[in-house]
Amino acid sequence: MEIFIKVSQFILSLSILIVLHELGHYIPAKIFKTRVEKFYLFFDYKFSLFKKKIGETVYGIGWIPLGGYVKISGMIDESMDTEQMQEEPKPWEFRSKPAWQRLIIMLGGVTVNFLLGIFIYILMMNIWGEQYLPNENLTDGVWVQNELGEELGLQTGDKILTIDGEKIQKFRDLFLEFINGNAYTIERNGEVIEKDIPVDFISKLVDGEKEDANFLSPRIPFFIGKVIDTLQNANSGLQPKDIVVAINKRPIKYFDEVDAEFSKHKNEKVTLTVKRDNSTEDIDVTLDNDGKIGVQLAMMPQSDMEKLGYYKFETKTYTFIEAIPAGMNKAWTTFSSYLKQLKKIFNPSTGAYKGLGGFISIGSIFPSTWDWQTFLSITAFLSIMLGVMNLLPIPALDGGHVVFTLYEMISGRKPSDKFLEYAQIAGFIFLIALLLFANGNDIYRHLFK
Incomplete structure (x- = not known):
């Protein structure tokens, strides 16, 4: 079907x-x-x-x-x-x-x-209007999820300022702009850094696995979607929708901060502080050989992300008259973006032709x-x-x-x-x-x- x-x-x-x-x-x-x-x-x-x-x-x-x-x-x-x-x-x-x-x-x-x-x-x-996450609202930077993002020259926590000298308004546009672009500017630890996009970046993107395409993401909280009932912490007291906010009393805000802390305590017990509704609770859990606790991550609803102060999303509605310039601008952006992609395709060194x-x-x-x-x-x-x-x-x-x-x-x-x-x-x-x-x-x- x-x-x-x-x-x-x-x-x-x-x-x-x-x-x-x-x-x-x-x-x-x-x-x-x-x-x-x-x-x-x-x-x-x-x-x-x-x-x-x-x-x-x-x-x-x-x-x-x-x-x-x-x-x-x-x-x-x-x-x-x-x-x-x-x-x-x-x-x-x-x-x-x-x-x-x-x-x-x-x-x-x-x-x-x-x-x-x-x-x-x-x-x-x-x-329908528009709803999007403004790039400037990622005050703690982006999450670089795999080696492809690292080969691009990015690190988790980087704030992406411009691509080819243009400020990117919407986070969702970053992926396509990196494909079309040649250089970008970031802020890292208070320092502004300019970097070139590798000429073979598209080739590596096409040749990689499907999951490699998700090389960039907003940093997200450790929001538990499911506790796996066959693993070691099934009866620990963890519940779906718990938000992990500290490990052994060390505060964490984002999921990407967890691996470094868990890797220190493989096969050991740690104390998680979780936020549940309007209160917090300490729960002891055991890590396995890989430094995992046996839960599945979930995406927190946008409304909750806003309430907890993670991100502020932008929502725009348009009357028909207002929609005319907005629609024309969207069409122009699509047109110019596709022209940039064609230019990359006709340049053999980019490897973009592999993505045809x-x-x-x-x-x-x-x-x-x-x-x-x-x-x-x-x-x-x-x-x-x-x-x-x-x-x-x-x-x-x-x-x-x-x-x-x-x-x-x-x-x-x-x-x-x-x-x-x-x-x-x-x-x-x-x-x-x-x-x-x-x-x-x-x-x-x-x-x-």
Whole structure:
């Protein structure tokens, strides 16, 4: 059932993005009286799941869920209809239209992608607002959980001030900013330190285990979720929701302070001071060979974290008018962040290309339970990502057609149909290779990691 929900969300999101993207080409084509022969969701090689001709256009659904297309008369596209191109241009064909009209038609798809992303973010800001942990509220610094964070140059207790000179407002943005960034500034023991992000940081992140991705976290209290009833302290008196605030009368505030203290007392008894409701209690426990007491940690509710003075969370609500600039800012942040990621991917030394994913990666980001807020957030991100990808100056993508049209408008010379045909073939081969590489990465990670 969980897989079904994931797949359903993926197909629905993909279908919305494809139909609206192609509609972005279709509408200006119709406005400029350019004939649209086909409007398809998914590809229809050999046969269609559904098709119906209305006027001059065949509308349909293909069986290969790798995208969609509109076939515009007189245009060299993925249909590779070279026979049509050998005939004399007709007034209703794409190639007969002025360059500025062709440019608008080609930019229509990505324009819709960006507008859709902005609209969804505005909608989300208006309906749900934002709740986040401000980075500046981590007054005792961050928790570095594994070697990957240490190789990055971080230590538990560091206060992260800036990344690439920019102050990071929300803690949840730090992870992505470290991926996109080149240098950062921290405060450690009252000293401000500047550090470079290792150029192969992304490579190590991709090559590591899944748990390595959680290299950074807010420091959390030792909040007991469960006392394991088969281990040594089952009858010690510890209870779920107890907060450990001292070990052998030595105060502790965060869980990351525990290991150093417990490692001194392996196979020994220690006295824990726990906070329970509005009182404290001393409880004797026995540590095992690994310096563990046999409990499971839990995340304390945000409201309790605030009451006990650990962190102050920020909650923002927006009227529809207020949501417009907030949504536009979110869309711009997403756009600029994705551009930074592309720059890393095209730099082989970063190893970011190893993280390229295909349909499995995209599908896996959807949750296993239906949640409209998450669904819309992912769809907005994918819409902006699709817009950026389609703007790349690669033949067979919208960006490739835009480059050739701009060249014509500037130079006054139109590339020959034969050149455009060869360029389309080369671009198509490149995209197929990229698709195979990305999905090959998915299969490798699924089978071997």
